[in-house]
Structure formats: C-alpha cells, structure tokens
Amino acid sequence: QKEVEQNSGPLSVPEGAIASLNCTYSDRVSQSFFWYRQYSGKSPELIMSIYSNGDKEDGRFTAQLNKASQYVSLLIRDSQPSDSATYLCAVSGGSNYKLTFGKGTLLTVNP
Amino acid sequence: DAGVIQSPRHEVTEMGQEVTLRCKPISGHNSLFWYRQTMMRGLELLIYFNNNVPIDDSGMPEDRFSAKMPNASFSTLKIQPSEPRDSAVYFCASSFEVAGGGETQYFGPGTRLLVL
Numbered sequence: 001q002k003e004v005e006q007n008s009g010p011l012s013v014p015e016g017a018i019a020s021l022n023c024t025y026s027d028r029v030s031q032s033f034f035w036y037r038q039y040s041g042k043s044p045e046l047i048m049s050i051y052s053n054g055d056k057e058d059g060r061f062t063a064q065l066n067k068a069s070q071y072v073s074l075l076i077r078d079s080q081p082s083d084s085a086t087y088l089c090a091v092s093g094g095s096n097y098k099l100t101f102g103k104g105t106l107l108t109v110n111p
Numbered sequence: 112d113a114g115v116i117q118s119p120r121h122e123v124t125e126m127g128q129e130v131t132l133r134c135k136p137i138s139g140h141n142s143l144f145w146y147r148q149t150m151m152r153g154l155e156l157l158i159y160f161n162n163n164v165p166i167d168d169s170g171m172p173e174d175r176f177s178a179k180m181p182n183a184s185f186s187t188l189k190i191q192p193s194e195p196r197d198s199a200v201y202f203c204a205s206s207f208e209v210a211g212g213g214e215t216q217y218f219g220p221g222t223r224l225l226v227l
Binding site (some may be wrong): 034043045046088098099100101102 | 154215218
C-alpha cells in the first residue's frame with residue numbers, strides 16, 4: 001500500500017515570508033511527483049510537477065525532490081494571502097497511472 | 112477547452128436512493144479517474160479507466176458502487192443504494208497518459224453529495 005505523508009498543519013506564515021511544505025512517500029519505485037493546490041470548496045489544481053532529483057523552479061514556487069530520502073518539498077517565496085489554501089502532495093510510479101495523494105497541508109498567509 | 116465537466120454539482124438524496132454522477136473528460140484525454148474526498152480520509156482514488164477500459168477499481172468501497180465509461184467522452188459513477196457515509200465530494204479527473212503514466216491530471220469541479 002503506497003503511502004504519502006504530509007504535515008497536516010495548519011501552517012501559518014506572514015505575508016512575504018517563505019512557506020515550506022513537506023511530503024514523504026513510501027514506495028521507492030515512485031517516479032512522478034506533483035503538488036496540487038486546493039482552495040476551500042474548489043477542486044485541486046496542479047501547480048508543480050517534478051520527476052528527477054534536485055530543484056525545479058517556477059516563479060515563486062520551487063519543488064525539491066530527493067529520491068534517496070523519499071522526500072519532496074514545495075517552497076513558496078514571497079507568500080501572498082492568495083496562496084492560502086490546502087496543498088496536496090501526489091505521487092505516481094511503476095507501470096500505472098494512479099496518483100496517491102497525501103491528506104494535504106493547510107497554509108494560511110497572514111497579511 | 113471547457114475542462115472536465117461534472118454533473119450534478121450538488122446532490123441531496125435520501126438513504127437507499129440511487130445516485131448517478133456524470134463526467135465528461137477533456138477532449139483527447141485517454142485516462143479518466145474518479146476520486147472521493149472527505150475530511151477524514153482525504154482524496155481517495157476509486158477507479159480509473161484507460162481508453163475506456165477499467166484498469167483498477169480496487170478503491171471502489173463496495174458493491175454498491177459501480178462505474179462505467181461507454182465512450183471516450185462520458186463516464187458515470189453510480190451508488191445504489193446510497194448510505195449517509197457516502198456523503199463526500201466526488202471528483203472526476205482526466206489526463207493524456209503515455210507509457211508509464213505520470214502525466215498531469217485535470218480535475219473537474221466536483222459533485223457534493225449529501226445522503227440523509
């Protein structure tokens with residue numbers, strides 16, 4: 001049974017700070033890693049994907065992957081109140097298309 | 112593109128009634144996924160289809176749940192009979208998968224189901 005663990009939070013940061021979200025996964029054959037953002041009452045939307053070890057940057061967002069430690073993280077620089085949402089880590093791998101989601105971390109950015 | 116379309120957006124029904132949720136995936140996508148989201152269990156995959164064929168239904172909670180995908184542009188998730196514990200938000204997602212998977216899944220707006 002694949003497991004994806006996230007700090008449940010809530011995580012609260014002041015506006016302009018760096019928010020750090022963490023995720024660990026149990027299946028070593030996992031190959032694809034995703035961060036989804038979900039606003040309250042809305043559907044998840046993809047914000048970052050990462051497939052190889054290291055960092056991947058997209059605007060204010062940086063995803064970090066360490067397959068040896070089975071760890072993936074998301075950094076949000078210059079956090080804005082509009083970043084307040086639940087962030088879901090998702091992992092897929094092997095020979096199928098299934099995504100396994102963590103339960104999410106609720107982030108609140110305070111003005 | 113219109114994105115993934117789900118209907119109804121909200122459904123309130125009484126225990127024992129049949130519930131049918133509908134999904135239209137993004138045109139050209141070859142994989143479709145049904146998820147259920149609750150506060151307690153988070154986002155759980157119920158079933159997924161590839162090229163209209165059910166590939167993995169191990170997440171379907173019990174025989175009361177069934178899903179079909181008669182063609183590339185339509186899928187249904189049916190609950191019969193419904194129970195209060197089925198109350199949740201049900202999401203449909205689609206993607207274009209190549210060998211090995213791992214492509215982005217795009218979610219529909221969800222159906223909020225309340226079983227009284």
